[in-house]
Amino acid sequence: xxxLRNHEIISSSDSYTNYKRYVxxxxxxxxxxxxxxxxxxxxxxxxxxxxxxxxxRMGGCLADFHERSQMMTMSQLRALPHTIxxxxxxxxxxxxxxxxxxxxxxxxxxxxxxxxxGPEYEIGVSKTFKRSHSRSLGNDEPVKNALVDxxxxxxxxxxxxxxxxxxxxxxxxITRARHTRIYKVTHSII
Numbered sequence: 001x002x003x004l005r006n007h008e009i010i011s012s013s014d015s016y017t018n019y020k021r022y023v024x025x026x027x028x029x030x031x032x033x034x035x036x037x038x039x040x041x042x043x044x045x046x047x048x049x050x051x052x053x054x055x056x057r058m059g060g061c062l063a064d065f066h067e068r069s070q071m072m073t074m075s076q077l078r079a080l081p082h083t084i085x086x087x088x089x090x091x092x093x094x095x096x097x098x099x100x101x102x103x104x105x106x107x108x109x110x111x112x113x114x115x116x117x118g119p120e121y122e123i124g125v126s127k128t129f130k131r132s133h134s135r136s137l138g139n140d141e142p143v144k145n146a147l148v149d150x151x152x153x154x155x156x157x158x159x160x161x162x163x164x165x166x167x168x169x170x171x172x173x174i175t176r177a178r179h180t181r182i183y184k185v186t187h188s189i190i
Contacts, residue, residue, distance in 0.1 A: 020173045028170070030147050037128050037144075038151045045124030045152070048099040052091075053156030053177065054084060055149075056104040056113070057165040060190050063105040064131050071162055072185045077109055081116035083183060084160065091158050091179045095120045101156055103149040103171075105131065126152060150174075 030038060045051075058077070060070030088098060099122045104110050114123055129145035146167065153159060153171040158179040161168030164187055172180060 017173070028147060028150065028174075030151060034144060034147055034151075037126075037148050038155075041124075041126045041128065041148065041152055042155065045101060045126070046099060046155075047124075048097055048122065050093050050098040050158070051101050051156040052084070052088060052093055052098050053101045053103065053153040053159040053171070053175075054080075054113075055153055055159075055161040055165065055168045055171060056080065056102065056106065056109045057162040057167065057185070058104065058106040058109050062108045064107055065105065068189055070186075070188050070190050071165065072109075073188075076183075076185050077112060080183065081113055083181075084113075084117065087158065087160060087179070087181055093158065095122070098122075098157075099124055101125075101152055103153050107131065 056077070057071045059067045059072070062070075062074075062077075084100065088094060100117075102110060102113065102123050102125050104125075110123075110125060117123065126145070126148050128148060129141045131145060150167065150171055151174075153161075154175045154177075156175070156177050158181075159171065159175050159177040160181045160183055161171055162185045163182045164185065168182070172182075
């Protein structure tokens, strides 16, 4: 099968991974408004040589939008700062040359990670739109927030995402990151 991409012919030998990347990029193509928001956030937050994207999907009672399904346990959250530092070390990033871009559904998780990593680590979050869940369909802010987070995560040099998160899978499929890690979490109904 042959298709057209940017005036080039793509053969069926392109991998399924690349196919998913193209589909996600086409279907989730941000509006001009969101492209401007993404660029403004990059200018404000991506201030170091490297950017490490970290997606923390808590779900459950610790998410700002409470859900019946919990993605990450407290012990997994407690272990995450150590994993972040270990991955930074493995990928030759450090607190002087790297900013951490944090995408999370939980203000609690953000505070915890900031506290545990300490002030020597620069952590950025997008605050353009209210943190929520896409299920709260009263307005489109949660969807806009998700798209901004998704594209900012995808534009990092290293990326850590939660296992089993659809959002994390999409970020992995469109990322330009040279280094990626899937963080093991436990899914449970609470």
